[in-house]
Amino acid sequence: MNIQAAVFDMDGLMIDSQPYWQDAQLEVMQNLGVPITRQDTIETTGMRVDEIVQSYFAKTPWESISTDQVCQRIVHRVVDLVQEHKPIMPGLHHAIETCQQLGLQLGLASSSPMSLIRATIDSFDLHGIFEVQVSGAELKRSKPHPEVYLNACDALGVPPARCVALEDSFVGLLAAKSAEMKAIIVPEASAFAEPRFVISDKKLSSLGELTVDLLESL
Incomplete structure (x- = not known):
């Protein structure tokens, strides 16, 4: 062998966990006023979260928080959902x-x-x-x-x-x-x-x- x-x-x-990554992206990005659909999140499957966030920022910049903080919010939400739903x-x-x-x-x-x-x-x-x-x-x-x-x-x-x-x-x-x-x-x-x-x-x-x-x- x-x-x-x-x-x-x-x-x-x-x-x-993919549905939870999608849910977290939708929740966090929509709260920032970024137009995003579930299909958008499906098309980024397998990509790293920081690369995903940077791509959204390039299209629709925001000023309230840093891209690193956005990544942290998404990851924390996914962790919570995985721990809750297993x-x-x-x-x-x-x-x-x-x-x-x-x-x-x-x-x-x-x-x-x-x-x-x-x-x-x-x-x-x-x-x-x-x-x-x-x-x-x-x-x-x-x-x-x-x-x-x-x-x-x-x-x-x-x-x-x-x-x-x-x-x-x-x-x-x-x-x-x-x-x-x-x-x-x-x-x-x-x-x-x-x-x-x-x-x-x-x-x-x-x-x-x-x-x-x-x-x-x-």
């Missing part, structure tokens, strides 16, 4: 156990800040599961740049070619493939048939479909 480690994305893969994705525990059966090292690589990563670990009692937890929030370059995945592989001590990334978004998939990792995509149902996911090594409709045989075939 070539694979020695599995690196999980978080938002949209481990936890169904939106675990179907098959997460199954996928973790499947990786553990093969003795894979486990890592987590997310564009979200460490505050949300920690809240997720706490909310779902995932302590001790992921040897490495890497945030791309403070990196110079975010997904689709491979830096966050390269950092995770480096921290695990495993070459990227021997790591598999589990992702839900095309932005994240690009990051994983740019890092020269294997990549399993688990897109949301409405995007499942999109042709661009062909660059993944495997496509699943749920983490519950992950199997030992599939991982050994990579």
Whole structure:
């Protein structure tokens, strides 16, 4: 078997947090008078929150608070919603156990800040599961740049070619493939048939479909 480690994305893969990111953006940006629709928030899926806020500021500048403060408000709201609703994705525990059966090292690589990563670990009692937890929030370059995945592989001590990334978004998939990792995509149902996911090594409709045989075939 070539694979020695599995690196999980978080938002949209481990936890169904995308609706909460959308809700938080709508709430905070509309309070600033920024015209924003839910479709706008859907189109930025996988992007880092500071990049999203900067794009809105470029189109509709505001003066009341800084862009950093806006980011903090959005993140705090998402953390609150995740802790309140605990939106675990179907098959997460199954996928973790499947990786553990093969003795894979486990890592987590997310564009979200460490505050949300920690809240997720706490909310779902995932302590001790992921040897490495890497945030791309403070990196110079975010997904689709491979830096966050390269950092995770480096921290695990495993070459990227021997790591598999589990992702839900095309932005994240690009990051994983740019890092020269294997990549399993688990897109949301409405995007499942999109042709661009062909660059993944495997496509699943749920983490519950992950199997030992599939991982050994990579």
